[in-house]
Amino acid sequence: MRFILPFLVLSACNGANEYIVEGMVYEKPSPTRIVVNHEEILNFMPAMIMPFDVRDASLLEDVDVGDTIIARLQMEQSGAFLEKIRVTGSGTVPDDFAAVGTNAVLPGAMVPTVSVSISDGSTVVIGEGQTEATAIAFTYTRCPIPDFCPLTMSRMTALQEALGGEGRIVVVTMDPEHDTAAVLSEYAVTHQAQPGEMMLGRVEMEVLAGLAQSAGLSVDRSEGEVLHGLRLLITRSDGTLVERYDDNRWPLERVVSQVKTGEPAAPPGSEGTMTAPPSQ
Numbered sequence: 273m274r275f276i277l278p279f280l281v282l283s284a285c286n287g288a289n290e291y292i293v294e295g296m297v298y299e300k301p302s303p304t305r306i307v308v309n310h311e312e313i314l315n316f317m318p319a320m321i322m323p324f325d326v327r328d329a330s331l332l333e334d335v336d337v338g339d340t341i342i343a344r345l346q347m348e349q350s351g352a353f354l355e356k357i358r359v360t361g362s363g364t365v366p367d368d369f370a371a372v373g374t375n376a377v378l379p380g381a382m383v384p385t386v387s388v389s390i391s392d393g394s395t396v397v398i399g400e401g402q403t404e405a406t407a408i409a410f411t412y413t414r415c416p417i418p419d420f421c422p423l424t425m426s427r428m429t430a431l432q433e434a435l436g437g438e439g440r441i442v443v444v445t446m447d448p449e450h451d452t453a454a455v456l457s458e459y460a461v462t463h464q465a466q467p468g469e470m471m472l473g474r475v476e477m478e479v480l481a482g483l484a485q486s487a488g489l490s491v492d493r494s495e496g497e498v499l500h501g502l503r504l505l506i507t508r509s510d511g512t513l514v515e516r517y518d519d520n521r522w523p524l525e526r527v528v529s530q531v532k533t534g535e536p537a538a539p540p541g542s543e544g545t546m547t548a549p550p551s552q
Contacts, residue, residue, distance in 0.1 A: 289347040291316050293324070293354065297339045298365050301543075303329045306354075313345065325353040338363050376488030379513050379538035383408075383505065386483050388442055388473035391456035396471060398442050399486075400511040405439040405531050407431060408505040410489060412447035412498055413459045420502065423520045425463045431531075432470045434524055439531035441470040444483065446491050447498050448474040488516065488544065503544075506530045518544035 295310030298321060309321045324345070326332055335341065335357060343357040377383050383399035390396055398408055409428055415421030428441055435441075445451035451459075456472040465472060475483065484491050489503040504517040506527060514530045515538035522545065529535060538545075 291345040291347070292342065293345045294342045294360075295319075295340065296363055296365070297335060297337055297341060300332065300335070300337060303332065306332060306335065308341070316345075326355075326357070327353045328355065331355065331357045335359060336362070338365055376516070376543060377486045377513050379515055379542055380540065381513055383507055383511050383513050384482065384486050385511070386475060386479060388444060388471075388475055389453070390471045390473040391453045391460055392467065392471075393453065394471075396440075396442060396473065398511070399507070402507065402511045403509060405509045405534065406507050407439065407441045407527065407531055408487070408507065409441065409443045410446055410484070410487070410500070410503055411443055412445050413451050413455055414447060415498070419520070420500070424502065424504075425459075427520055427522075427524075428470060429463050429465075430524060431527060432464075432466060434528045435469070435531060437466075437469055440468065443470065443472045444480070445472070445474045446480065446484075446500055448477060448480060488518075508534045514538065515542070516544040 291313050293308065293310050293313060295308045297306050298309050299307040301307065301323070304326050305323055306326060307321065307323045310319060312319045324343075331354070339359045340361040340363060341357055342360055343354040346353055346355055385397060385399045385401045388396050388398060396402075398406055407428075409424055411421040411424050413421075425443070428443060432441055445456060451474055453474070456474065460470070460472045463470075480491070487503045487505055489501055491498060491500045502517075502519050504522055504527070506514040506517075508514055514534055517527075526536065530537075
């Protein structure tokens with residue numbers, strides 16, 4: 273079973289598409305999101321555990337963890353969401369299921385120290401001990417899905433231009449065994465990375481596992497593939513997390529302001545932009 277957490281942005285290239293999703297609800301992290309252990313989605317994706325957006329919160333009012341459901345996955349240019357959700361039974365979630373965001377750093381807390389080997393041979397520190405406000409993103413050069421790594425890098429290029437040298441971007445590969453310094457150097461040129469402004473780097477696999485956990489990002493390497501969610505971390509100059517973005521739809525002006533000034537900060541208790549803060 274493949275396991276991808278947290279939110280995955282899925283969008284169609286040509287208009288809307290519809291698919292049938294059947295599976296068990298493993299978690300309800302917010303009023304408009306559920307994590308489903310779903311069966312194979314015919315002509316779309318294999319069986320796996322993943323979160324789904326639900327735009328109409330009323331559809332989840334009678335859906336509980338452990339329920340089995342059938343729903344329609346609606347694919348649009350703006351993203352994917354479930355609708356027409358129907359409960360078909362109930363059961364028990366396995367004890368070994370790890371909840372979305374488990375052990376992830378929350379806004380206002382310090383990101384653990386990680387030294388990243390940059391493609392030019394230098395090393396930069398992200399997290400506690402860093403000295404410059406940093407946007408931290410994750411990608412890998414062989415990623416084939418346009419709405420994932422290629423779009424992430426396109427957005428990083430736009431962020432680099434908007435920052436104008438104030439603050440830095442560090443992009444960490446999720447495929448360090450393939451993405452050597454030479455491969456990342458070529459990738460950096462392709463995406464117009466400017467030295468000292470947008471740096472592409474790698475860490476050892478065991479370090480990457482800890483960094484991904486801190487970011488609330490699960491990476492699965494089943495069957496030779498790198499399956500992953502999306503994540504952008506904005507940190508102040510001391511390594512404190514300002515906000516975590518769980519997709520590629522983050523507002524450019526907001527992120528630029530956060531990198532340059534540390535504000536606006538995410539609301540207290542927030543996990544990510546797709547997760548509502550807990551009720552007070």
